[in-house]
Amino acid sequence: MNDTTQLPPLPDRLSIDPRSKFHVAAIFEHDIGIRxxxxxxxxxxxxxxxxxxxxxxxxxxxxxxxxxxxxKLKGKVEAYYR
Incomplete structure (x- = not known):
């Protein structure tokens, strides 16, 4: 398991599309999960x-x-580092 103290905080909104204003390349250097x-x-x-x-x-x-x-699917969303 990764040491989460050195990882950047996960934003409230994130997109995998590099053209989006919600894309943060530094986040995708690490393995993240969505529940x-x-x-x-x-x-x-x-x-x-x-x-x-x-x-x-x-x-x-x-x-x-x-x-x-x-x-778009609505419900309870949790983002975390794996």
Missing amino acids: FNDKERLDVDEYCISEGWIKVAAGRSLDRHGRPMLI
């Missing part, structure tokens, strides 16, 4: 803890730019 409604999710593209939602890919659907279509 949604008390179950670990491995397919999360973006999350917001204070608003209680995650965004995940909607199947194989793509938008006009070739990126996956995302749907």
